[in-house]
Amino acid sequence: MTASSGGYRERNSTADRTLTVLGMFSDNRLHISAADVADALDCARSTAYRYLQTLVSTSFLEEAPHGGFRLGIRVMELARLARRSFSLTEVALPVMRALADELGETVLLTRLVDSAVICIERCEGANQLIRLSYERGSRLPINAGASALVLLAWLRESQARELLAREPLQSFTESTLVDVDSLMNRLSEIRANSVSVSVAEVDPDVIGIAAPVFGGNGAVVAALSVVTMRRRVPPKRLDDLVSAIAAASSTLSNQIVVRDG
Known part of the structure; x- marks a missing residue:
């Protein structure tokens, strides 16, 4: 039991050191040397070099053309798999929550599913005063409302x-x-403006503003929108809502492109 426990601790120690080596890389540090690793692990340079060679042999690192070591192809493969493991809603939720809190309004994420416009996610602001009943999974009209028209506009x-x-x-x-x-x-006007504003098209008291969310292939994969009561949107605030939706949809599009990259 003692020997087994010691072996377990030793394996953990090796794993910890390996993770320390990989964690040395950053935007400002794209290459490392055996001396860098020796300093980080507080070990002899020969020991640091053995760790580096093990990582090279498993393609987590590779020797850089001008000396030192850089991240290898296996890290890029894992990064690709990590991006693919995030669903659209998982990528979108942080952006949606931030937008809902910023605006104090309901934010929706919708998609075209076959011939239907479906609400696949919704968020409400932390201090939101008025709540609108758009539920996840609900089917929205295809010919009315900001979200539906944005999804059609790029077809x-x-x-x-x-x-x-x-x-x-x-x-x-x-x-x-x-x-x-x-x-x-x-739809042509919406494409030209890159945003859809829907006033009283589904409900006479409701306004919606939506923008397209693009995927890695340039196609629209979803619509990001905010819906609220018309009385809460005087002309000046409408401009602010349009700008906020456009910025958030751009952020989300960029994140999806990275995920799909």
Whole structure:
């Protein structure tokens, strides 16, 4: 039992030292030397070199062309797998929470699933006064509302028309568009502005602002939006909401590109 316990401690010690070596790399330190490792581990340079050679043999490190050692291909493979392990909602939630807290409003993440617009995540601000009932998994109208129109706007025109023609379009308020040609003109305007503002299209008292979230292939993978009561959005605040949504969607798009890279 003693020998086994000692072996376990020894293995942990080796693992700890290996992690220390890998943890030496940073944005400001892309190469390390045996002397650097010896200082960090407080060991002889020959011992440090053995650790380095073990990491080289397993492709976690490689010898740099001009001396020293740099991160190897195995680290890049693990980074790629780590990025893939994060789902869209996991990547989006920190951005959504920050935006909801900043604005004090409900923030939604929606996707096109087959021919339906689905709310896949929602966040509310920590000090939010008014809460709107958009639940995860709920189906939203395809022809009305900021999120739906953003998701349609970056499709090919033939795809958008085909989706809009699948079933009769419902009119919710006098502001709802149900004519496909009018909707296509609206989608063109949204692409030009890179943001969709929907006033009283689904509910006469609600305004929505949405922006596209792009994936690594340049396609729109989701819409990020904020929904709130119209009385809470005077003209000056509308500009602030549009800027905040645009910035957050850009941040999220960049994170998804890194995840998919």
